[in-house]
Amino acid sequence: MATINKNLSVYDKSALPSAKDFRFGVVVSEWNENITEGLYKGAEDAFLDNEVPAQNIIRWNVPGSFELIYGAKKMLQTQKVDAVIVIGCVIQGQTKHFDFVCEGVTQGIKDLNVQTDIPVIFCVLTDNTMQQSIDRSGGIHGNKGTEAAIAAIKMAYIRQQASLTHDYAGQNLLTSGAMQLDEGTPLELKE
Numbered sequence: 001m002a003t004i005n006k007n008l009s010v011y012d013k014s015a016l017p018s019a020k021d022f023r024f025g026v027v028v029s030e031w032n033e034n035i036t037e038g039l040y041k042g043a044e045d046a047f048l049d050n051e052v053p054a055q056n057i058i059r060w061n062v063p064g065s066f067e068l069i070y071g072a073k074k075m076l077q078t079q080k081v082d083a084v085i086v087i088g089c090v091i092q093g094q095t096k097h098f099d100f101v102c103e104g105v106t107q108g109i110k111d112l113n114v115q116t117d118i119p120v121i122f123c124v125l126t127d128n129t130m131q132q133s134i135d136r137s138g139g140i141h142g143n144k145g146t147e148a149a150i151a152a153i154k155m156a157y158i159r160q161q162a163s164l165t166h167d168y169a170g171q172n173l174l175t176s177g178a179m180q181l182d183e184g185t186p187l188e189l190k191e
């Protein structure tokens with residue numbers, strides 16, 4: 001379903017786990033800061049709306065979206081956080097640079113999710129025009145920063161619950177039957 005068919009800011013607060021004890025890192029790109037600041041506000045407001053204490057939100061800035069990878073890596077290595085959001089806005093220019101930045105950031109953030117134990121949420125707009133970015137950072141399609149904060153809360157909870165289960169060494173919990181993840185159903189871990 002494309003963004004135009006859903007509002008990025010809409011979420012069911014009653015369906016979320018408590019986030020008051022979670023700590024979140026947010027790495028923000030300074031490129032297109034008129035957009036990334038709006039995305040950050042959406043994320044921050046959603047955290048605060050879900051009782052995350054302001055002091056539990058750690059923000060770092062990096063020059064551009066490509067640097068989100070290194071910034072998130074150092075955040076994970078040095079800060080006690082339950083999830084990290086990377087925020088960027090990449091807009092098509094005249095050259096192929098857009099393609100390489102977008103692909104590089106996507107693969108780099110994917111790698112962090114594979115190689116580390118902390119969820120890293122991908123809040124990077126990859127748009128054709130500035131208007132598309134405006135529409136998705138608090139405009140007519142809502143705010144992707146809000147969506148990212150809700151994802152961060154949900155993933156921090158999944159990580160917390162998974163840490164309570166038996167260590168199925170070498171097994172993928174999602175396929176071993178130990179973890180049933182149904183949409184909207186609280187996580188139930190089976191021994």
Ligand SMILES: Nc1c(NC[C@H](O)[C@H](O)[C@H](O)CO)[nH]c(=O)[nH]c1=O
Pocket residue numbers: 029031032063064065066067088089090091092101
């Ligand atoms: N054109 C955009 C960039 N480009 C800069 C790169 O992200 C990077 O900072 C540079 O290549 C140095 O390593 N970054 C964005 O976030 N958005 C753009 O539209």
Ligand SMILES: CC(=O)[C@@H](O)COP(=O)(O)O
Pocket residue numbers: 090091092093094095096097098099101
């Ligand atoms: C994503 C970019 O780096 C791009 O916006 C830079 O613009 P250009 O391709 O015109 O150099």
